[in-house]
Amino acid sequence: IAMLSGNTNFDIYNVTCGPGHGISVGSLGKDRNEKNVNGLTVRDTIFAGTSDGIRIKTWESSASTIVISNLVYENLQMIDVGTPINIDQKYCPYTSCQKLGDSHIQIQNVTLKNIWGTSRNKVAVKFQCSKSFPCKNVHSSDINLKHNGVDGPAITLCENIKGSATGKMIPPHCLN
Ligand SMILES: *[C@@H]1O[C@H](CO)[C@@H](O)[C@H](O)[C@H]1NC(C)=O
Ligand SMILES: *[C@@H]1O[C@H](CO)[C@@H](O)[C@H](O)[C@H]1NC(C)=O
Numbered sequence: 001i002a003m004l005s006g007n008t009n010f011d012i013y014n015v016t017c018g019p020g021h022g023i024s025v026g027s028l029g030k031d032r033n034e035k036n037v038n039g040l041t042v043r044d045t046i047f048a049g050t051s052d053g054i055r056i057k058t059w060e061s062s063a064s065t066i067v068i069s070n071l072v073y074e075n076l077q078m079i080d081v082g083t084p085i086n087i088d089q090k091y092c093p094y095t096s097c098q099k100l101g102d103s104h105i106q107i108q109n110v111t112l113k114n115i116w117g118t119s120r121n122k123v124a125v126k127f128q129c130s131k132s133f134p135c136k137n138v139h140s141s142d143i144n145l146k147h148n149g150v151d152g153p154a155i156t157l158c159e160n161i162k163g164s165a166t167g168k169m170i171p172p173h174c175l176n
Helices: none
Strands: 008-013 023-028 037-048 052-059 067-081 083-091 106-119 123-128 135-147 155-159 161-170
Touching (some): 023 067, 067 083, 083 106
Parallel strands (some): 008 037, 023 052, 123 155
8 A cells, every 4th residue: 555645634444464565655756746645544454574564755855845744553563574664765766866865755743653563674663764854743652573583683773853752662762
């Protein structure tokens, strides 16, 4: 499932997702005329064997300057998922988009609550936000994700993000 330009107020629940790429917002940022994405709830869902669980993907050096806001992710089980939580604002499938600048898409008001299970990648939670438009108002609570591999426990990556965390946090969070 992918939320694209102009999608608003979706409520996705009770889905068993996989194989595939999980449930995403984007990719966005490729076209100048894109519209905001506002209001998405994903809840009571199982991801099994997907490359990502929940993902927000915007192009590096994006053409549009839209806002992605008011997203709620709640009660999600991850079973052997590549990267269970993945905000990627450096999406760049072609070498041509490197060096052209940051994503100009603002991500804000994101709630992540009660997400558990297993990750194939060591970076189980990735928050790679735009340097020019840092993610803001991201709240995380009760996350319990274990790395399935042999190279140590799961970790979180934070770049250019403002937010907070409460409750159980495995891997340890890096929000502030
Ligand atoms: C969720 O899916 C299950 C299995 O398909 C179904 O039995 C149940 O009624 C669904 N629950 C809701 C709230 O739709
Ligand atoms: C984000 O949340 C804040 C505080 O709840 C609210 O004032 C603001 O309007 C929200 N932003 C958007 C784009 O909805």
